[in-house]
Amino acid sequence: MSSVIETKLAELGVTLPDAPAAAGNYVPYVIAGDLVFVSGQIAMDATGPLTGKLGDDYTVDQGIAAAKTCAINLLTQLKAACDGDLDRLVRVVKLGGFVNSTPDFTDQPKVINGASDFLVEALGDIGRHARAAVSAPSLPLGVAVEIDAVFQIK
Template identity: 70%
Template sequence: MAGHEARLRELGIELPEASAPAANYVPFVQAGGLLYVSGQISMDETGRLITGKLGADLDTEAGAAAAKRCALMLLAQVKAACDGDLDRLKRVVKLTGFVNSTPDFTEQPKVVNGASDFLVEALGEAGRHARSAVSAGALPLGVAVEIEGIFEIA
């Protein structure tokens, strides 16, 4: 079975560099075999923030694309935590997705599917996870999506 790095190469995906914390926290904490990764905010390939409110500025499809970018950033943090060896990742345990949305917007699960679908495509069964997808009235820096994760690593 090919490793996670090989699968990402097959998909033509290069992980971004793991970003440094923007405030007084660490990007990840390992406790035993679990890795807790701090919330990763939506930003594009150039590092520009993906901002806006779902239900007003962005549609569900754009939100899902922003969530996929968060998932890429999560994997970048996992790789950094594993000293550059993403193949130490055993499975995605849980994601919590926060969607900057209007009070009447109800498609938060479809938005966070952008991250979930990508992780399953990239990692196979190891990418299947428990999840929450919740609305937020605002997110840091006005970003559209923020996702945190728990991962099992070797």
């Protein structure tokens, strides 16, 4: 049986992959009460890491696409945290967005909008969230974007 959220994702052409294991000495998510804290998800799809530095060899549009990929990966981890039932989601509470960018690049908020816009499109009002969007001189594997999140669940 498919959840309401997964049905909406399918309408948007998105199928959530299996949640990957942590790549180091940490866990992909922690549940504390009704909150799920999801570790940073890098811009990676089935083809591999989406690498590049904004303001140098990566465009804002490419960064937006990379941020959307991070949001999909966040939902993948959330689904694992909810034992496969995304309909337990009450709301997206907060995103922390990191953009691999040059010192003079100032469009980090536009890049992270790729994740924010996708979450609102896929989830409606429960996808609206608080957020940070900051520059980073480098990210794991040279990816363009990494995003962590806090979700409220029932």
